[in-house]
Amino acid sequence: MKRKSWNEYLWIGELLYLFLGFFNIIFAWLGLIFMFTPLIMAIGGGNKNYCLKYCGKGQLFSVLGSRLKLSYGKRLPKFVASTWFRYGFLTFFMTMFGIMLYSVGLVVAGAELREMVTLLWTFDVPWHWTNVAFVPTWVAQFSFGLYGIMVTSSILGFIGMVAFRPRTFCVFCPMGTMTQGICKLKKEPKEEQ
Numbered sequence: 001m002k003r004k005s006w007n008e009y010l011w012i013g014e015l016l017y018l019f020l021g022f023f024n025i026i027f028a029w030l031g032l033i034f035m036f037t038p039l040i041m042a043i044g045g046g047n048k049n050y051c052l053k054y055c056g057k058g059q060l061f062s063v064l065g066s067r068l069k070l071s072y073g074k075r076l077p078k079f080v081a082s083t084w085f086r087y088g089f090l091t092f093f094m095t096m097f098g099i100m101l102y103s104v105g106l107v108v109a110g111a112e113l114r115e116m117v118t119l120l121w122t123f124d125v126p127w128h129w130t131n132v133a134f135v136p137t138w139v140a141q142f143s144f145g146l147y148g149i150m151v152t153s154s155i156l157g158f159i160g161m162v163a164f165r166p167r168t169f170c171v172f173c174p175m176g177t178m179t180q181g182i183c184k185l186k187k188e189p190k191e192e193q
Contacts, residue, residue, distance in 0.1 A: 007054050011063050014056030018154060021147045025117075025130040025140065028147035035175060042179035046186040051176050058170050061157050065166025076164045076171060086177045093149075093174040096121050100145030107141040114141065118148040120155060 020027035038050035065071030079085055116124040132140035160168030170176055
């Protein structure tokens, strides 16, 4: 029997992140690790190793969909894998991230902290049970926004996993699209001067 590598258990980190953020929203800042690591690895290595070997979210969907048989295993509609859809979703995702940063800026400027996590970029869920009194309000506002983005991507991934194949979200994941773009740029032949 082949012994599993340490990186095959990174899905536990994804679950731990969602669990910790639920009870203490400040843990949402750990989501930046999940956002910047694939970009740094793509810039440094020119490949998508993070997506293939280290992405806890993708692994979690594999565990739930394949091992626990929660996926219908249906073929994904072709348009979802199209360039326009992937980059359209990335643009939408980055717009939502920008709006989140704008709300943090408003709090820095003196606006009131909104203790809400927005799910699916539509539904504001009050999140009053976490204690954020020990951090600056802008830190807390960033936490609520980032956690909303991370949970939304998990919900979308879960829906895709159940309706189609386990790693459906990986096809249009914003981080995967960005790392793919970085890899393409790194592989393009340099123009002679």
